[in-house]
Amino acid sequence: MTKRPLTDTATTITLQTVLDRISSASELSDGRKRDLRSAAISFAKLTGRAPAAIPLDLAGIRETLDHLVPAAAKISTKRWANLRSDLAAAIAASGLRRMLKTSDVRVDGAWAELLASADQWARHGLSRFARWASTQGIRPKEVDDRTIDRFIADLDTATLVRNLRNLPGTVARAWNAAVVRLHAASGLHPVTVPTNSRESSGIPWLRLPASFRDDVERYLTWGSVPDPLVEGARPRALSPLSLRLQRTHVHSAATAALATGVPVDRLCALADLVEPETFRAVLRHRWRQDGKRLSAFTHGLGVTLIAIAKEWVRISPIAIAELKAIRGKLGTLPTGLTQKNQALLRRFERGVGWRLRDGRSSICRVPWRSISSSMCRRCGCRTYPRCVSTSICIGRRVVANRLSSPSVTTKPRIMFASSSKFRPCLPNVFGSTATRLPL
Numbered sequence: 001m002t003k004r005p006l007t008d009t010a011t012t013i014t015l016q017t018v019l020d021r022i023s024s025a026s027e028l029s030d031g032r033k034r035d036l037r038s039a040a041i042s043f044a045k046l047t048g049r050a051p052a053a054i055p056l057d058l059a060g061i062r063e064t065l066d067h068l069v070p071a072a073a074k075i076s077t078k079r080w081a082n083l084r085s086d087l088a089a090a091i092a093a094s095g096l097r098r099m100l101k102t103s104d105v106r107v108d109g110a111w112a113e114l115l116a117s118a119d120q121w122a123r124h125g126l127s128r129f130a131r132w133a134s135t136q137g138i139r140p141k142e143v144d145d146r147t148i149d150r151f152i153a154d155l156d157t158a159t160l161v162r163n164l165r166n167l168p169g170t171v172a173r174a175w176n177a178a179v180v181r182l183h184a185a186s187g188l189h190p191v192t193v194p195t196n197s198r199e200s201s202g203i204p205w206l207r208l209p210a211s212f213r214d215d216v217e218r219y220l221t222w223g224s225v226p227d228p229l230v231e232g233a234r235p236r237a238l239s240p241l242s243l244r245l246q247r248t249h250v251h252s253a254a255t256a257a258l259a260t261g262v263p264v265d266r267l268c269a270l271a272d273l274v275e276p277e278t279f280r281a282v283l284r285h286r287w288r289q290d291g292k293r294l295s296a297f298t299h300g301l302g303v304t305l306i307a308i309a310k311e312w313v314r315i316s317p318i319a320i321a322e323l324k325a326i327r328g329k330l331g332t333l334p335t336g337l338t339q340k341n342q343a344l345l346r347r348f349e350r351g352v353g354w355r356l357r358d359g360r361s362s363i364c365r366v367p368w369r370s371i372s373s374s375m376c377r378r379c380g381c382r383t384y385p386r387c388v389s390t391s392i393c394i395g396r397r398v399v400a401n402r403l404s405s406p407s408v409t410t411k412p413r414i415m416f417a418s419s420s421k422f423r424p425c426l427p428n429v430f431g432s433t434a435t436r437l438p439l
Contacts, residue, residue, distance in 0.1 A: 013096055015040055016052035021094035028093060036093060039086030046073050056096060061087070062160045088160045100158035102131035114140050114188075118178040125174025128161075141187045148172060148191060168194045202255040208267060215269040216250055219312045234311070249304040252297075256285040274309035276319070280326050287330060294330045302327040 022028065022036050043061070044051045046068055054061075065087075070080040092099035107115065111130040115123050132151055133143070152168050155161050172193040179188045205213065223246070225237035238246070253273055258264055260281040266272055273279070282305075286298040306323050309315050 013056040014052050015044060015054040015056060016050070017096060018056065018090055018094040019051055021096065022090055025093060035086055036090035039083050040090050042083055043087055056091065058091075058097065058158070058160060059156065062164065065160060066162060084160055084162070098158050100132070100154055102128055102135065105131040105135055107131055108134045110139050110141075114178060114182075117181060118174075119181065122174040122177040122181075125170050126178060129171050129175075143175065143191070144189060145191050148175070202251050203258055205251065207264070208254055209265065211268045212254070212270070212272075216247070219270060219308065220247060222312070245300070246304050246308075249301040250308075252286070253282045253301055253305060256282040256289075260285050270308055271313045271315075274305050274313055274315070274323065276322050276326065279305060279323055283326065283330060294333060296333060298330070299333055302330075 019037055019040055022033055022040075025033065028036070040051060043065075044054060047054065047064060065084055070077050073080070075083070088099055088101075091097050092101065107130045111134055115126060115130055118126065129148070129151055132154065133139075133147070136150075138147060148168060148171055151171070152164070155164060155167065161167070172191050176190045176193065179186075179190050182188060220243050223234055223238040223243055224240075225234050227233060228237075250270070250273070254267055257267065257273065257278055262278060262281065273282075279302075283298065283302060286301065287294065290298055306320065306327065309323060310320050
């Protein structure tokens, strides 16, 4: 196919430019033109903008596609996949951007031998990378960290591939798994697996005074209530998760205190950490680190230190009120779900359906496949979503149009019950009467 270069470089290239190019492409059949134009127009409708207002920015288009939900757009998953593929094909047919396509590429002999010896998971993870390497003339023995970086950069600039952010780790892990299966004499080298987790910036725990560390361990042991009958035992034991979180809060508070200029030898016990001036300095440091706003972690850190001051150090009520007043100056947390949780719940939305039956709205149970594939991405679990230990609610307003009566509005919500050892977590749907459905 002959590509016509863009003559007017000063003109902003938009999705409308792609539509114009496709309409005038003589090498495309009428049916193919219709499919490609439909994909571009559908994408514009989903974003709520005109094609002329959408810049031809592959990174922006890819991010928009990754965040949109097929169920919210009222289209099927298959149509969604076709829309992404046809949109990439439309951009390639317009000749306005170089588009990388590896689906039709045959791997060379060395790569075919490598994929044949790998297991199914590694073979799938390396499929696109192997085809790309074949087009670049890169042999398996030449693969290193820079090769994978080039591959990801090429995908970033010339494709609309899904979930590009997670692809470097997937390719690196698949490559290392394939290397392990082969003999050492093959000459293949493992690569570095990137991580999306933040590097720890806290002070090493062993650098803190021994007396401070011992006091923290005594407090956490007391909080676990090893003997509820001993005098001075805590009325209620803290869960292992709460104990681990409180240890993190104390470590972060000690790091913040030292960062504000508190000498390390002054932190001899937890009582030194909950002094009003030290408490104020810790919260001020965390507040500045969070962009001069109150984050959920800083809020929890303040709550933990106040609880330690009240239950373990046992300072006076006047001092407790002073700590609470200091904490209150940072304000309150915003209501509603965070953007991270909203993105998580959008994954469930694709499996939530509503249908009319006898003029009334009925609630469809979320498909098990949708739940397992969504939740297991959070913890890496490949079986059942046993990681769901808290109730997750999706507030949703549904209007059921009755045939002979005014519209009725209900507020059903989806809630996930915590799992047990032998029963995985299953979704339960609650209506306005909050009647629990049987598992």
